[in-house]
Amino acid sequence: MCRIAGILNSGDPLHNIEDMVTKMCTLQKHGGPDDEGIYSSSNGKMVLGNRRLALLDLTHEGHMPMQYKNRYHITYNGEIYNYQKIKNELKSFGHNFSSHTDTEVILAAFDQWG
Numbered sequence: 001m002c003r004i005a006g007i008l009n010s011g012d013p014l015h016n017i018e019d020m021v022t023k024m025c026t027l028q029k030h031g032g033p034d035d036e037g038i039y040s041s042s043n044g045k046m047v048l049g050n051r052r053l054a055l056l057d058l059t060h061e062g063h064m065p066m067q068y069k070n071r072y073h074i075t076y077n078g079e080i081y082n083y084q085k086i087k088n089e090l091k092s093f094g095h096n097f098s099s100h101t102d103t104e105v106i107l108a109a110f111d112q113w114g
Contacts, residue, residue, distance in 0.1 A: 002031070006021060006049060008046045022038055024049060032053045033051075035060075036052065037050050039075070066107065067107075072107045072111060095112065
């Protein structure tokens with residue numbers, strides 16, 4: 001089971017917000033031993049962190065937090081059971097995929113249908 005952490009601050013950017021999320025993720029290393037990642041928004045008001053337990057895609061292409069089209073970013077802990085069916089439908093709309101993860105399918109589905 002992946003572990004996630006994050007901070008969203010709609011006010012003034014917090015100092016060391018990335019360090020805080022990194023520390024949160026480090027404390028959860030036992031639950032996500034396969035990979036780790038941090039995403040910081042360009043305005044410094046949001047940081048997402050992930051400790052990954054790789055199940056569907058064991059390659060680096062499954063790295064999280066994941067981005068799609070340089071617009072959408074996600075970190076989550078879950079599983080989309082019918083992601084292959086949704087992925088095939090999204091391919092028919094012209095979406096391309098670089099991983100074998102359900103996470104990338106979530107991002108493409110959000111891009112397609114909102």
